[in-house]
Amino acid sequence: MALPRLALVPGEPAGVGPELCVRAAQRAWNAGLVAYGDAASLVNAARRLGLPLQLLPPDPAGARPGQLPLVEIPHPAACAPGAPDPRNAVTVVEALTRAADACQAGDCDGLVTGPVHKATINLGGIAYTGTTELLAQHAGREVVMMLANDIVRVALATTHLPLREVADAITPALLERVLRIVHAAMRTDFGIAEPRIAVLGLNPHAGECGHLGREELEVIEPVLARLRAEGFDLPGPLPADTAFLPSKLRGFDAVLAMYHDQGLPVLKYSGFEHAVNLTLGLPYPRVAVDHGTAFDLAGTGRADPSSLFAAIDTCTRLAGRRREA
Structure with missing residues (x-):
């Protein structure tokens, strides 16, 4: 049986999410990862970390450590680590909804999400109480x-x-x-x-x-x-x-x-x-990190990826059980 396919959303580009996703791309998983987000923020994070990253078309089959399949959703504004830009609010939310669409359509078996910054999304003109609430409304559940x-x-x-x-x-x-x-x-x-x-x-x-x-x-x-x-x-x-x-x-x-x-x-x-x-x-497994954007750590290379790794492992297990059922 093919490995579960997980949608991976980095979240706020000025936070630690892109760096954590780059670290996740260095490992082999019992699932295929497909990122939904901005290519430049991932490439810049890899450069700051000194880690290899090759972005691939959105098919995880055959991807190796150091490679990450990507559905690109470009952010309109470049931002430095720790300095979020409200102009990116629309695309931060779009990455979540497009990844959720892929799960509901059966193209992905589960969703793993990095941290977003509620205040920045609201400053961008989107009434946003949280990703949990967004996904619930999106799925009608x-x-x-x-x-x-x-x-x-x-x-x-x-x-x-x-x-x-x-x-x-x-x-x-x-x-x-x-x-x-x-x-x-x-x-x-x-x-x-x-x-x-x-x-x-x-x-x-x-x-x-x-x-x-x-x-x-x-x-x-x-x-x-x-x-x-x-x-x-x-x-x-x-x-x-x-x-x-x-x-x-x-x-x-x-x-x-x-x-x-x-x-x-x-x-x-x-x-x-x-x-x-x-x-x-939800009609699909969704697992997120249990921490925020950590703007104070963004760009320093000191952000701990343990929660993201645990989220990927947990989502893999949940997706596997649903497929077996």
């Missing part, structure tokens, strides 16, 4: 953000919301939708027939029987009971301050956190360099 490393997988019920808005956002409908997406992804993408998904409470001590908040009693527990009746294995709602103890994590396949900073600090502390960001619910 409800999705869930999950971050994962070798120790824990953390899915998020809500993502980039001010803390004062989180409680109102966690409705029974949202919670049920998120849990169904996570449950289906654990079975389809991770090959876990009966996933055990730990669900965190919203309040300290999971509400302390209603004394520290009633969301657990009135929203979370009724949803869990309904899904358990269908066969879901859902411990919780659990106090977030003890759910991540190693002895407990060993019994969970994933953890659902109620908000961004409830679960992600633990994940990043446990292994930030090898963490990846997955979008569950």
Whole structure:
């Protein structure tokens, strides 16, 4: 069987994304990589790193280390490392949507994305809340953000919301939708027939029987009971301050956190360099690096490619499982 074919999007050209993609092109993978982006930014990154890079037509068959097939999407403005230009916003987004189109058409089996800079895209005149949201809208799918490393997988019920808005956002409908997406992804993408998904409470001590908040009693527990009746294995709602103890994590396949900073600090502390960001619910696997554009490191050659390498490996495994299924 042919190797999975992955679309690779460098992201913001003034950040570390092009350099990381050049480093990825130096290795042999269990997948064929096809980059979607600007040739000049990749060539310049290779020159700064002192690494070989030959850009090829967009067919990964036969590509060797030091070569990278490319679907070229030229940026209108050249930019120096660390100095993003809003004029490139349209083509940064276009690279993502064209790579997503290739995945939806079956030309690619998965999507790996480098970091973009939301503020620069918005300054370029495009209302942009994040790549996860962009890909969800593009595919017409409800999705869930999950971050994962070798120790824990953390899915998020809500993502980039001010803390004062989180409680109102966690409705029974949202919670049920998120849990169904996570449950289906654990079975389809991770090959876990009966996933055990730990669900965190919203309040300290999971509400302390209603004394520290009633969301657990009135929203979370009724949803869990309904899904358990269908066969879901859902411990919780659990106090977030003890759910991540190693002895407990060993019994969970994933953890659902109620908000961004409830679960992600633990994940990043446990292994930030090898963490990846997955979008569950898309019609193709999408895995991203778990870091930003790192403008302060761009052009220095010191950016760590570990997260991108982990994203490629993870996307390769997920794409392979979907092809087998």
